[in-house]
Amino acid sequence: MNKVKPSISSPPKSRTGITGFDEITGGGLPRSRTTLLLGGPGSGKTLFGLQFLVHGVQECKEPGIFVAFEESSKRIVANAESFGWNLPAELRRKKLYFMDAQPLPDMAQSGSFDLGGMLAALDAQVQKMGARRIVFDALDVVLALLPDATTKRREVYRLHEWLLARGLSGLITAKSGGDEVSSLSQQPFGFMQFMVDCAVILNHSVVQGVSHRNLRVQKYRGSSFDENESPFLIGASGLEVDSTRIVGHTRSMVSNERVSSGIKRLDTMLGGGFYRGASVLITGVPGTAKTTLAGAFAEAACRRGERTLFISFDSDSNEVIRDLASVGIQLARYKKNGLLRLASARTITGSAETYLVRIKTMAIEHGARCLVIDPMSIWSKSGSDSNAHSVAERLTDWSKANGITLVCTSLLDEMTNQTESGSSLQISTLADTWIHLNYLMQAGERNRGVSIIKSRGTAHSNQVRELILSDAGVTLADTYTAGGEVLMGTLRWQKEGAERVATENTEVAAKLKRVRLDAEEAELGVKMKSLQVELEAKQVEKALLARTREIHKGEVSQGRTHMRELRGADVVTRRRNGGKE
Amino acid sequence: MSRPLLYKFRLYVADDAQNGVLAKINLAAICRAYLPDQHEIEIVDVLVEPNRALKDGIFMTPTLIKLAPSPVRRIVGTLSQTEVVLQAIGLEAVPV
Numbered sequence: 207m208n209k210v211k212p213s214i215s216s217p218p219k220s221r222t223g224i225t226g227f228d229e230i231t232g233g234g235l236p237r238s239r240t241t242l243l244l245g246g247p248g249s250g251k252t253l254f255g256l257q258f259l260v261h262g263v264q265e266c267k268e269p270g271i272f273v274a275f276e277e278s279s280k281r282i283v284a285n286a287e288s289f290g291w292n293l294p295a296e297l298r299r300k301k302l303y304f305m306d307a308q309p310l311p312d313m314a315q316s317g318s319f320d321l322g323g324m325l326a327a328l329d330a331q332v333q334k335m336g337a338r339r340i341v342f343d344a345l346d347v348v349l350a351l352l353p354d355a356t357t358k359r360r361e362v363y364r365l366h367e368w369l370l371a372r373g374l375s376g377l378i379t380a381k382s383g384g385d386e387v388s389s390l391s392q393q394p395f396g397f398m399q400f401m402v403d404c405a406v407i408l409n410h411s412v413v414q415g416v417s418h419r420n421l422r423v424q425k426y427r428g429s430s431f432d433e434n435e436s437p438f439l440i441g442a443s444g445l446e447v448d449s450t451r452i453v454g455h456t457r458s459m460v461s462n463e464r465v466s467s468g469i470k471r472l473d474t475m476l477g478g479g480f481y482r483g484a485s486v487l488i489t490g491v492p493g494t495a496k497t498t499l500a501g502a503f504a505e506a507a508c509r510r511g512e513r514t515l516f517i518s519f520d521s522d523s524n525e526v527i528r529d530l531a532s533v534g535i536q537l538a539r540y541k542k543n544g545l546l547r548l549a550s551a552r553t554i555t556g557s558a559e560t561y562l563v564r565i566k567t568m569a570i571e572h573g574a575r576c577l578v579i580d581p582m583s584i585w586s587k588s589g590s591d592s593n594a595h596s597v598a599e600r601l602t603d604w605s606k607a608n609g610i611t612l613v614c615t616s617l618l619d620e621m622t623n624q625t626e627s628g629s630s631l632q633i634s635t636l637a638d639t640w641i642h643l644n645y646l647m648q649a650g651e652r653n654r655g656v657s658i659i660k661s662r663g664t665a666h667s668n669q670v671r672e673l674i675l676s677d678a679g680v681t682l683a684d685t686y687t688a689g690g691e692v693l694m695g696t697l698r699w700q701k702e703g704a705e706r707v708a709t710e711n712t713e714v715a716a717k718l719k720r721v722r723l724d725a726e727e728a729e730l731g732v733k734m735k736s737l738q739v740e741l742e743a744k745q746v747e748k749a750l751l752a753r754t755r756e757i758h759k760g761e762v763s764q765g766r767t768h769m770r771e772l773r774g775a776d777v778v779t780r781r782r783n784g785g786k787e
Numbered sequence: 788m789s790r791p792l793l794y795k796f797r798l799y800v801a802d803d804a805q806n807g808v809l810a811k812i813n814l815a816a817i818c819r820a821y822l823p824d825q826h827e828i829e830i831v832d833v834l835v836e837p838n839r840a841l842k843d844g845i846f847m848t849p850t851l852i853k854l855a856p857s858p859v860r861r862i863v864g865t866l867s868q869t870e871v872v873l874q875a876i877g878l879e880a881v882p883v
Contacts, residue, residue: 322848331841
């Protein structure tokens with residue numbers, strides 16, 4: 207095998223225009239080199255090749271030639287029409303050329319032959335249109351006509367040499383059947399994998415009745431690439447590959463910004479809301495208002511003017527709008543003004559990977575900043591659990607890397623332990639915030655309880671709150687704890703009522719007492735006044751008494767003096783104070 | 788025997804590659820043996836006339852086209868298996 211020298215600049219590449227593939231390979235297929243594309247029937251080889259050419263013509267100003275060994279060019283052009291590539295226009299502009307090289311059915315063969323004729327003809331065509339890209343579709347068809355392995359090898363080398371000499375970016379597709387790794391080395395083009403600079407293998411398998419397509423870059427000389435199998439699907443505009451984040455990919459920006467959950471009290475419980483770019487998981491048994499919570503988030507996002515994608519696996523998008531409108535979540539106007547894109551994923555069929563790629567494509571197309579998936583647990587139905595888990599993981603990674611706030615709901619089996627296990631997908635470990643909804647059965651009622659199981663990086667309330675849905679909207683109510691039990695619903699209402707009555711009673715009692723006290727105070731005041739008056743009267747009386755006595759005394763002493771004077775026996779002191787002697 | 792038919796052949800070769808040389812020799816031998824004086828052979832070198840090869844849809848060389856009598860038939864290869872060639876152009880192998 208060749209040795210890849212670590213170099214700063216990787217070899218020049220030709221972009222394929224296939225979503226995700228250029229990321230896996232760090233820019234596309236090797237320029238002026240040969241790539242081998244292997245795959246079973248219906249694995250998308252022809253489409254891959256065609257997309258490579260179309261992108262070259264339309265985006266890179268690189269005219270291309272398509273050599274069709276298997277399907278006639280007319281059929282290929284017709285089949286490609288649905289992808290909106292407008293091949294006829296490119297054919298008219300002579301930027302794209304199809305060479306029909308199918309062996310004719312009535313053609314006889316006698317002895318060995320070579321591809322010299324084709325290459326000579328191609329030479330002329332390449333020069334005429336200045337082609338830079340060339341695709342040989344289903345080379346195995348023509349190789350099968352060659353008598354022995356040596357001849358096959360010789361012709362493949364001839365082709366390879368020709369491509370290198372012309373400096374064309376070549377793509378050779380060939381069929382591989384069954385288990386690729388074991389059988390490929392025995393197949394006539396097994397050696398081609400060693401010869402070419404890049405080899406890509408397309409796989410198409412069915413697991414539990416669900417179609418899975420994936421793609422793997424087997425080798426790429428002089429370049430780093432994602433070595434894992436990457437799921438892909440054939441979408442509306444061609445192949446779409448799901449590229450997982452590879453080394454050197456830009457990491458997500460961590461944001462401190464909070465976004466509202468759409469329910470005020472829930473925001474408070476979360477210490478301000480979700481973090482932007484966080485992944486939020488809402489779990490719950492059926493009917494616990496998971497969709498409603500997700501809808502509230504979507505509405506809040508739209509109200510902030512953020513583009514939102516809402517994917518519903520359960521119901522039709524119009525049903526979602528109607529159902530949410532019944533609890534005061536109005537999404538219709540946002541759908542109308544284009545902020546909100548609702549997609550019912552019931553129309554998408556396929557593996558979890560298919561969903562993932564579709565969702566990503568839709569999110570990119572829509573420019574979504576908020577993404578709602580309701581419910582994510584549906585993925586475990588299509589295909590294996592581990593597969594679904596990895597898809598969920600990739601979606602979380604992807605949305606985080608793009609700063610998209612992801613809210614996904616997950617259905618919990620009523621039989622499973624409701625709080626301990628996350629869900630069959632085990633996405634609870636991936637989620638930044640995990641809100642759990644459950645029913646509390648009490649006094650013949652089912653009431654919805656909401657609690658926050660975890661919320662990374664935020665202080666959050668530990669309390670179970672009651673979730674109340676009404677046509678006025680979604681609200682959270684405090685729950686009452688009585689005797690170690692949480693009260694909800696009617697019991698809570700009764701408790702609230704009782705408390706209200708009790709408060710009123712105390713208030714009235716207090717008022718009454720005050721009135722009584724006022725009265726007493728007033729009474730005392732009156733009393734005090736009359737006493738004062740009495741006191742004054744007494745004082746006056748006392749003063750009067752004193753004066754009367756003095757006058758009396760004075761008169762007595764005056765009388766005595768007067769008597770002495772009259773008698774003339776003593777010295778008369780005409781002093782008033784005589785009485786004080 | 789009715790009137791002799793004229794067999795028109797066109798042989799596409801790539802330069803003087805080994806396969807082409809072999810095909811030329813084999814064709815000449817077959818014509819000599821089975822179609823004496825009732826054949827025409829045109830040799831087209833695709834390296835000299837690539838556009839003609841492109842137009843005629845020749846991608847494997849050598850390719851022999853029997854243009855007349857109808858139907859038109861194509862035979863690819865060095866024409867080394869005489870029986871296959873004869874069958875393809877509608878002649879029976881007659882022991883010489």
